[in-house]
Amino acid sequence: MPHRSQTLPVDRVFAALANPTRRDVLDLLIDGPRSASDLAAHFDMARPSVSEHLRELRECGLVTEARHGRFRLYSINAEPLLEVRDWLGPYERFWRNRLTDLGRLLDALPPDEADRA
Amino acid sequence: MPHRSQTLPVDRVFAALANPTRRDVLDLLIDGPRSASDLAAHFDMARPSVSEHLRELRECGLVTEARHGRFRLYSINAEPLLEVRDWLGPYERFWRNRLTDLGRLLDALPPDEADRA
DNA sequence: AGAATAGGTAGGAGATATCCTACGCATCAA
DNA sequence: TTGATGCGTAGGATATCTCCTACCTATTCT
Numbered sequence: 173m174p175h176r177s178q179t180l181p182v183d184r185v186f187a188a189l190a191n192p193t194r195r196d197v198l199d200l201l202i203d204g205p206r207s208a209s210d211l212a213a214h215f216d217m218a219r220p221s222v223s224e225h226l227r228e229l230r231e232c233g234l235v236t237e238a239r240h241g242r243f244r245l246y247s248i249n250a251e252p253l254l255e256v257r258d259w260l261g262p263y264e265r266f267w268r269n270r271l272t273d274l275g276r277l278l279d280a281l282p283p284d285e286a287d288r289a
Numbered sequence: 290m291p292h293r294s295q296t297l298p299v300d301r302v303f304a305a306l307a308n309p310t311r312r313d314v315l316d317l318l319i320d321g322p323r324s325a326s327d328l329a330a331h332f333d334m335a336r337p338s339v340s341e342h343l344r345e346l347r348e349c350g351l352v353t354e355a356r357h358g359r360f361r362l363y364s365i366n367a368e369p370l371l372e373v374r375d376w377l378g379p380y381e382r383f384w385r386n387r388l389t390d391l392g393r394l395l396d397a398l399p400p401d402e403a404d405r406a
Numbered sequence: 407a408g409a410a411t412a413g414g415t416a417g418g419a420g421a422t423a424t425c426c427t428a429c430g431c432a433t434c435a436a
Numbered sequence: 437t438t439g440a441t442g443c444g445t446a447g448g449a450t451a452t453c454t455c456c457t458a459c460c461t462a463t464t465c466t
Contacts, residue, residue, distance in 0.1 A: 190303045260373060263367045326413070
């Protein structure tokens with residue numbers, strides 16, 4: 173009956189992605205590494221706040237930091253995203269077969285009937 | 290410079306997935322529809338708390354509810370997960386080519402070297 | 407009708423998230 | 437060496453999250 177108690181690594185990844193600013197940071201880093209202040213300049217919030225988001229991304233392994241003089245270059249580490257993709261895997265069949273609705277299963281509508289969606 | 294203010298639908302989906310109980314609910318529903326109390330029995334928390342998680346999943350469209358007498362059967366609607374998969378898309382190249390580290394980009398390793406995946 | 411069952415909502419406690427300003431500590435430029 | 441720049445951390449205000457117990461309605465069983 174007890175089900176979960178401590179925070180798994182995959183939990184941290186999902187939690188990190190739950191914030192739009194952090195997802196936007198990752199999206200910016202797709203094109204290549206950027207410095208912290210470069211990243212911060214893209215957001216309508218104080219620089220230290222962005223710095224905190226970077227720390228969260230660091231702590232769940234989604235970015236890495238490389239010091240270059242007084243700059244810190246952040247770059248993507250996409251590996252933790254594999255856990256997200258793996259979690260998503262079992263759901264592929266739902267959108268592949270359009271079996272997204274209980275009603276269709278229970279009422280056993282003719283499958284072609286419902287293709288106007 | 291302003292970047293985001295209101296909560297987009299995709300934000301709600303990511304936020305819903307950020308909670309392990311809610312992801313577990315979805316995982317349970319993969320095998321088919323279940324009633325609310327059936328779902329609640331799987332978790333080490335009070336039933337009304339599970340009910341609240343179900344409401345969140347409902348409100349972001351990840352589950353649908355069908356009333357049958359005094360039961361309510363919940364079933365998956367995987368469609369919102371497409372947004373997650375779409376967001377994940379641009380990161381595929383990172384784990385496909387194992388270009389997860391800035392160092393490798395900078396050092397310009399031969400690209401065929403990393404195709405054991 | 408009366409009791410039991412399914413399950414949602416209200417209100418609140420405590421924890422966590424997200425932002426801010428103030429500050430500290432390096433590093434580089436003059 | 438002094439000042440400016442890059443950037444992390446501290447502490448705090450406020451909002452949101454996650455759980456609880458108490459309570460309500462609707463349906464079904466006897």
